[in-house]
Amino acid sequence: MNDKLYRITxxxxxxxxxxxxxxxxxxxxxxxxxxxxxxxFLKFLTSSEWSYTEGNEQYGALPFITGTLMTxxxxxxxxxxxxxxxxxxxxxxFKGTKVASVLSTVTDLLAGIPSIIYGxxxxxxxxxxxxxxxxxxxxxxxxxxxxxxxxxxxxxxTSLSAEFIKxxxxxxxxxxxxxxxxxxxxxxxxxxxxxGSGIFSSYVLAIGRALGETMTVTMxxxxxxxxxxxxxxxxNSMASIIANQFGEADDLRLSSLIAIGxxxxxxxxxxxxxxxxxxxxxxxx
Amino acid sequence: MESITPILEFKKTCISYTKQTMAVKYVSTAIEKNTxxxxxxxxxxxxxxxxxxxxxxxxxxxNIRVDxxxxxxxxxxxxMEPIDVRRRVGMVFQxxxxxxxxxIYDNVLSGFTLNGIKLSKAEKDATVERCLRSVALWDxxxxxxxxxxxxxxxxxxxRLCIARxxxxxxxxxxxxxxxxxxxxxxxxxxxxxxxxxxxxxxILIVTHNMGQAKRIxxxxxxxxxxxxxxxxxxxxxxxxxxxxxxxxxxxxxx
Numbered sequence: 078m079n080d081k082l083y084r085i086t087x088x089x090x091x092x093x094x095x096x097x098x099x100x101x102x103x104x105x106x107x108x109x110x111x112x113x114x115x116x117x118f119l120k121f122l123t124s125s126e127w128s129y130t131e132g133n134e135q136y137g138a139l140p141f142i143t144g145t146l147m148t149x150x151x152x153x154x155x156x157x158x159x160x161x162x163x164x165x166x167x168x169x170x171f172k173g174t175k176v177a178s179v180l181s182t183v184t185d186l187l188a189g190i191p192s193i194i195y196g197x198x199x200x201x202x203x204x205x206x207x208x209x210x211x212x213x214x215x216x217x218x219x220x221x222x223x224x225x226x227x228x229x230x231x232x233x234x235t236s237l238s239a240e241f242i243k244x245x246x247x248x249x250x251x252x253x254x255x256x257x258x259x260x261x262x263x264x265x266x267x268x269x270x271x272x273g274s275g276i277f278s279s280y281v282l283a284i285g286r287a288l289g290e291t292m293t294v295t296m297x298x299x300x301x302x303x304x305x306x307x308x309x310x311x312x313n314s315m316a317s318i319i320a321n322q323f324g325e326a327d328d329l330r331l332s333s334l335i336a337i338g339x340x341x342x343x344x345x346x347x348x349x350x351x352x353x354x355x356x357x358x359x360x361x362x
Numbered sequence: 363m364e365s366i367t368p369i370l371e372f373k374k375t376c377i378s379y380t381k382q383t384m385a386v387k388y389v390s391t392a393i394e395k396n397t398x399x400x401x402x403x404x405x406x407x408x409x410x411x412x413x414x415x416x417x418x419x420x421x422x423x424x425n426i427r428v429d430x431x432x433x434x435x436x437x438x439x440x441x442m443e444p445i446d447v448r449r450r451v452g453m454v455f456q457x458x459x460x461x462x463x464x465x466i467y468d469n470v471l472s473g474f475t476l477n478g479i480k481l482s483k484a485e486k487d488a489t490v491e492r493c494l495r496s497v498a499l500w501d502x503x504x505x506x507x508x509x510x511x512x513x514x515x516x517x518x519x520x521r522l523c524i525a526r527x528x529x530x531x532x533x534x535x536x537x538x539x540x541x542x543x544x545x546x547x548x549x550x551x552x553x554x555x556x557x558x559x560x561x562x563x564x565i566l567i568v569t570h571n572m573g574q575a576k577r578i579x580x581x582x583x584x585x586x587x588x589x590x591x592x593x594x595x596x597x598x599x600x601x602x603x604x605x606x607x608x609x610x611x612x613x614x615x616x
Contacts, residue, residue: 174424248459252523255417255453256530257445258476266476270463 102342109336112136115329121336127302127318129330136333138340140304144219144312145341147305148294149287151223152230153280159227160235160283164276167235168242169268170260181236188232196296199225204297213309215299220308222297226287234283241275241359242268278355285349289341291316315341367436368392369564370416370534372590374430377411377420385411387588388430393534393581398556398565400579400596402572404616408588409568413536416566417453418444434533449477452527452563453536457543458519460511460526467507469522470494473530493525496562497555517548521555528563535559537567541574553578572612576600584608586616 113121116136124137163184171177203224204216212220245268253267269276299311300321313321319334319341326334370393377386386408393399401409411420416434420426421444431438439447460469470490474481481489490507494500499521503514511522520540527535537556541549556565556578569575575582575596582596584605592599592608603609610616 246459248455248457249461251419251422251453251455252459252461252526253472253476254419254422254444255448255455256473256476256526257449259445262476262478266472267461270461273463 105335105339105342108332109339111329111332112336115332121333122340125304134329136330138315138333138337140302141313141315141318141337142340143304144298145288145314145316145344147219147308147312148223148226148298148314149284151219151308152226152287153284155224155227156231156234156283157280160231160238161276163231163235164238164242165264165268168239169245169264172243181239184232184235186232187228188236192229192290192292193296195225195229196293199293199297215311217297217299218309218311219298219305222294222314223308225293225297226290229290229293230283230287233286234279237279237282238272238276241272241279244275245271272359274355275359278352278359281348281352281355285345285352288345288348289316291320295320368433369395369435370566371433371436372412372430373433375412375415375432376427376429377408377415378427378429379425385588386415386585389585389590390430391583391590391593393564393566395564396560396562397581398560398567398579399581399583400575401566401568401583401585402570402575402611403585403591404611405570407585409583409585410538412585413538413566413568414453416534416536417451418447419453445477449473449530450532451534451536452530452532454520454523454527454538454540456539458516458523460514460519460522462510462512464511465508466494466503466511466514466522469511470525470529472526489529493529494522496528496559497521497525498551499525515548517544517551520544520548520552524552524555524559528559532563535563535565537565539568539570542570549574572600584611586611 116124121136122138122142124135125139126135126137127140128135163180167177167181167184171180199221200217204221207213207221208216249267249271250263253263258266294314295317298313298317300313300317301311302313302318303310305312315337319338322330323334372389372391375386375389376384378384389412401413403409414420415428416432416439418439420428428440432440434447434450439451460466461472464472467486467490468475470493471481471486474489491500494503499518502518506513511519514522520543524535524540541552544552553574556567559565567579579596582594582599583590584592584599584603584607586607592603592605594604599608600612603612607616
């Protein structure tokens with residue numbers, strides 16, 4: 078009897094998760110429906126108009142999709158040269174040493190810093206530097222946001238790829254050394270090929286985080302509704318346009334914002350799914 | 363009579379993992395060219411540690427100290443570059459571990475690719491065939507050379523690993539219980555193979571299997587608690603061991 082009660086409780090608790098998820102998707106779809114119906118799904122995704130003149134409202138998601146993709150891609154590019162060496166340091170070169178454990182603790186600590194703090198740092202420290210270097214007059218923009226975003230995703234990419242690097246069996250590494258390989262050759266020709274898909278998937282998951290990051294990007298991207306024409310220009314990401322305008326928007330504009338939210342949700346879910354599937358597929362002998 | 367330099371010579375070789383204890387204590391002996399020498403002894407006696415030192419495997423780990431000398435053709439390997447040593451001394455490990463991302467063909471050539479040595483297509487083909495033939499694997503795999511090495515059975519994988527080591531034309535081949543993960547038939551194949559191979563390479567093999575030592579080796583070393591207790595002709599050691607400890611081990615009383 079007691080066991081039955083227990084099982085029912087667990088079942089109900091477990092049921093809540095899919096219900097919440099389904100509810101979120103349902104709410105997004107119903108609220109976004111207006112915008113899609115008014116502009117058409119493809120038109121909405123490919124239009125770069127964002128004007129709320131009464132009587133001639135035009136909303137399109139293209140500038141924000143572009144902004145999100147640009148910041149994410151740049152963040153990834155900035156992230157790799159830092160995260161990969163650290164992952165190798167922790168997972169191979171100094172595996173199991175005190176230095177490595179201190180370094181990985183510090184890296185993990187970075188992941189725990191609230192995004193608003195990163196935003197403040199970016200705004201008050203990085204932005205003036207960007208201005209002083211004459212990279213862009215206003216300091217904020219795609220580049221500034223991407224740089225901070227890169228720092229934010231480094232911990233995720235690093236600790237996960239370090240785990241995959243650690244998992245490469247000693248047998249293989251010793252086998253390669255016994256054939257006269259140097260450490261660099263072992264890294265390049267044994268560790269990377271074997272741990273490669275795992276490392277790749279850790280970057281996919283890092284991308285998943287960068288796509289939806291809101292606070293930092295909103296504070297640093299410049300918040301203009303144009304398609305960014307260079308990496309130093311200002312723009313808006315999908316998350317930042319929503320954060321900027323949801324408070325004052327109603328009717329069609331609100332629906333358009335929610336439609337952007339739905340698209341962002343779908344992209345992020347897809348990326349995360351790809352990453353998870355790849356991790357599952359990574360079988361290290 | 364002119365004295366012949368032994369291919370491999372241990373001179374007061376000591377190996378320690380910690381400051382207090384030594385895993386290998388003052389081992390001194392000489393290994394003759396083109397022989398199979400079996401290293402026997404109970405678990406933890408230091409036989410694998412000694413074997414791995416010949417390939418400078420201890421350099422990969424911190425805190426392992428090797429003292430004394432290990433001479434390869436009269437040259438102390440402890441003061442040589444690990445890479446040079448490892449190209450001349452091949453090693454086969456307990457568990458067959460072909461590189462999972464490489465084909466059978468590429469696995470045989472992995473010693474060259476890992477060292478950045480470029481070979482022509484003809485040289486590659488010749489090396490692959492020569493090495494796979496010498497481990498009696500050629501007929502079994504010649505049509506599937508592009509398949510991953512991990513598709514093979516355990517025994518075939520181990521032979522592939524031996525082929526991989528032979529491709530570098532080593533002077534000495536170290537084997538750390540190479541058949542302990544294999545079934546009896548695969549083991550038999552490998553043993554027959556080793557008897558063939560001793561014509562071209564000097565083999566030093568750690569084994570727990572006394573039958574195996576008896577079947578394939580001409581010389582045997584018996585180690586106990588880090589010491590080299592006895593070294594001599596395998597036949598003599600098995601029929602008439604000098605040391606009590608050797609006798610106890612060989613009769614299963616240890």
